[in-house]
Amino acid sequence: MQMTAPEFDLMFGALADHTRRDIVRRAIDAEEGIAELAGHYPMSFAAVQKHVAILERAGLVTKQRIGRRKVVRTNLEGLRAARRLLDRYEELWRGRIDRMTELVSEGKETHP
Amino acid sequence: MQMTAPEFDLMFGALADHTRRDIVRRAIDAEEGIAELAGHYPMSFAAVQKHVAILERAGLVTKQRIGRRKVVRTNLEGLRAARRLLDRYEELWRGRIDRMTELVSEGKETHP
DNA sequence: CATTGATACAACCATACGGTTGTATAACTG
């Protein structure tokens, strides 16, 4: 699953809020509806609802209707997409170290 | 290195912008000053300078004076801190699967 | 079908964000 820049903007933007990260964590167990989630935070139901909407737009959670509730569930693939980008940066870093090492040993390699 | 919620806010917030992610990527090689970085983007020098400041405040890059330039360098530890949080979420997910599996096999275990 | 419970959505407010221009400071160079 290949992500575009604006999708990453949404994803990291969604993760840049403590309440939303906590919702992601809680929604891993996929047990609570929005009203239940809202009970954990010192803000209105509507505010939490907006947070969930932002997470949903970012692809980090989905909502599933169960009875009259809508249970919020974390989307593992979304989390993985974000993590993979950070992995890529670390790979680039490693590549840089490799290039530096190669540069240092170049003398040896070209003049054995 | 243990991070607090507001630090993660800054970190993910900093990553929630395409230009800033690109600066992080470029700064892995730690070769360019701010003016050189600014050359890559369709915006003013001051705008790029502000982006770098945001990345610096988030602990994702550092600046090192070299001559009259200030070379921007990505801070690997910052990237790792963000990645580790996402890793933790995935572990929680795995734990949930384990608990579910355990629950399912419980019948077998208790009545062999 | 009227009521209750859970969610959705619009309007509004204060503050933060991404960009601009302009001015000031630091460090090399002649």
Next chain:
DNA sequence: CAGTTATACAACCGTATGGTTGTATCAATG
């Protein structure tokens, strides 16, 4: 030390964000 280069910072502007309250929809229940 005068001039140039690279960076810093303040002021400003439009828009997005995080919160509020109020109203509307939708599903289960008596």
